[in-house]
Amino acid sequence: MKGMHYYEVAPNQIIRADSSVFTYAYDQPLQPGHIVMIEVGRKNYSGLVMREVTKPPYNTKNITKLVESIPIPLELVRLAEWMASYYGSHLATVLQTVLPRGVQKSRRDKENGQKQTPSLIRDRTKIVFTTDQKQALQTINAIPF
Numbered sequence: 694m695k696g697m698h699y700y701e702v703a704p705n706q707i708i709r710a711d712s713s714v715f716t717y718a719y720d721q722p723l724q725p726g727h728i729v730m731i732e733v734g735r736k737n738y739s740g741l742v743m744r745e746v747t748k749p750p751y752n753t754k755n756i757t758k759l760v761e762s763i764p765i766p767l768e769l770v771r772l773a774e775w776m777a778s779y780y781g782s783h784l785a786t787v788l789q790t791v792l793p794r795g796v797q798k799s800r801r802d803k804e805n806g807q808k809q810t811p812s813l814i815r816d817r818t819k820i821v822f823t824t825d826q827k828q829a830l831q832t833i834n835a836i837p838f
Contacts, residue, residue, distance in 0.1 A: 698718065698745060704785055705740060706785055707786070725767055726769070728765070730758045731756055769791060773791045
């Protein structure tokens, strides 16, 4: 197709143990770090555009949609690749910790008139203090400024 761009996209779920990226087409220019929706088999996954590539000799699926118009910083994309390589981890596993919270949860579009499915998101910022820490915080908070 004329005007198509081709990208290596890393899904946020492990699809194949021996491959972290898959090639998809899109009719608009994208940058590494764009979060997109892709179809793998009959399922939709969010994925991260890793790089633009030349048209492959095989047919590709299209990127379903652009999730975020502003890409995550290129430095974070490269850091995720380095972490996967250095720690011998699958890139999808690294992306689950790097991508914004909630990206990996599938949601229905409100534009289609459907309900948004509830997502259970673990709050990683909840801090549990010991009794001694709670007493120290109370003492500190009681100090007048």
